[in-house]
Amino acid sequence: MTVAATTDLEATFTDIARPPSFVDLRAFAAQAEALLRAQPGEYEGDPFLGNRAALVSSGAEGPVHFILLPAGSGAVAEMPGDEFVLVLSGALTLTAQSGDYLLGPNDAAVIPHGSDFGWTAGEDTAVIAMRYAKSEAAGRAITPISKDPAFAPSGKPAPEVLIGPAPECCNFNDYRVDEGRFVCGTWNSTPYRRTAILYGHHEIMLLGQGAVTFTDDAGRSGTFRDGDLILAEAGARCAWDSRTDVTKVFAIYRV
Known part of the structure; x- marks a missing residue:
């Protein structure tokens, strides 16, 4: 179905x-x-x-x-x-x-x-x-997926897409196969804004802390908060705007 x-x-x-x-x-x-x-x-x-x-x-x-x-x-x-x-x-x-x-x-x-x-x-x-x-x-x-992840520093958004200061990001992977083509875990970040990027993957995000606004190329916008569940689809172009620290459980499938 x-x-x-x-x-x-x-x-x-x-x-x-x-x-x-x-x-x-x-x-x-x-x-x-x-x-x-x-x-x-x-x-x-x-x-x-x-x-x-x-x-x-x-x-x-x-x-x-x-x-x-x-x-x-x-x-x-x-x-x-x-x-x-x-x-x-x-x-x-x-x-x-x-x-x-x-x-x-x-x-x-x-x-x-x-x-x-x-x-x-x-x-x-x-x-x-x-x-x-x-x-x-x-x-x-x-x-x-761990409820008490052992976070370690992780990569930041590329400088050319950032609007303002770079965030501090941390990550913990509970499950990772095929050199990261499928990876699931928890991520957190300090506030940041970036321009729209092309998603080369599907990503499920469960927000556990904070709020983030997504805006796509068509101008459609949505703000999500603690407990909300979002999918960014492969092929989408979306901007990110978080004014607070954000923690999310994630599942990524790189296509």
Whole structure:
């Protein structure tokens, strides 16, 4: 099942021809959930892989999905790709040989390609996921995104795109494969502004602190704050404006 993304923060997710931009993923999830509930049971196999709606842009399905898990349990014999999952509402327990992983709202983890795992949801549970389809099964364990990351200094935006002083940035990668083509972790930064840059990757961002305003080439602007969930799509050109320190959980898929 597919759901198209929006060209406007208040619009419905119906414009499949829209150019890449930034997407309010909680707004996408709300409409995707309504669509899935209106057409229950129209999938094959386990709900974790089947009861999904894919975000669409430029007329094609992207790597970001909304998953609606009914209260109960299920099992996946083989995960078809590395997948970053973030719980929006409800509670999800993942059970694998490496242990049990309990995820509540705003908790995230990476389920590696080839994973054989069970899942349990105590109530209907909503999840945002991004799959790295180019991964290979390598026997990795499920990896939670740390709630207490050991930050280290990281790279800064290029000087030519900055408007004003350069920020101080720190980063911690929980999961990184294929020389960083798929990487998930936590990042923080002091305030900064930059002009629009071309995103060569899809990036999910869960803001845990601060606020940031994105503006795309069409002049569309949106400000996001603590708890908001955003996707910057590959091919988008967006400016960044943060007037406070920002911390975000991220998942990056370089295309």
